[in-house]
Amino acid sequence: MLKKLFFCLAAISIAFFGLTGLMQANQPQIAVLLYHHLIPEADNTAFSDNGLVMSVELFARQMEYLYKNQYHTVTSSELRSFLYEKKALPPKSVMITFDDGYMSNYTFAYPILKQYGFKAVLFAITGSVQTKDQEYHPDQLDMISWMQVAAGSDIFEFASHTHALHTPVNGKTGLVSVTPDEAQADLILSQKRINNRKLFAYPLGQYNTRVVDMLRNNGVDMAFTINKGYVNQNSNPLLLNRVTVYASCDIKTFESVVTCKYKYR
């Protein structure tokens, strides 16, 4: 009798945990893509060893893939509803983000995104946004100007990537190493300059409990890391995963990422 009961319980627990696993596998999730600087293939001599610098041509092919496969690029307000109100996202949703605020995001990515009617979020280091449009220097990291921020705002939502706390010292960004008062003053200034309180991206993906609390206390309701993986409705809105898209990301890999099939360890 006891033996029978044991087997019965074992069967129930396998059924239960099996089902839980299945539910987790089927729960809606979305890839939040992260791009940085873009450069035309023919101009790329200075950054050919930098895996974060993507060719304009590959970026164009990836966007064409999304368009041809009828992807929807979600806005921050759609992601907010997904996370906070548990609202569904349209099928085949993906989110596009850019970090740092390179001029190339405006000169090269903006027209491609516009062509397909896509939206993206651009996290700018507001202290590095230029007061005048920069000349194009293929060998330099030119930063976006405030005029370009204004002109690009039909496609990009601009948000803070700190004002001046991005640069690491001994491997740690200013955001996680300055005093709490300094970090808060920097955030408030950055939010004001970029006119967006709600979104934030952690420089180099570095954060700690104090920084997360400080963001929450200053109106941020979604903050993005560079932790690998997808976003689902159980994700912590202040510690959202993103998928860094590297220069080596071919279309096959890209497809597995946007379909959330790429397995992260």
Ligand SMILES: [Zn+2]
């Ligand atoms: Zn950055």
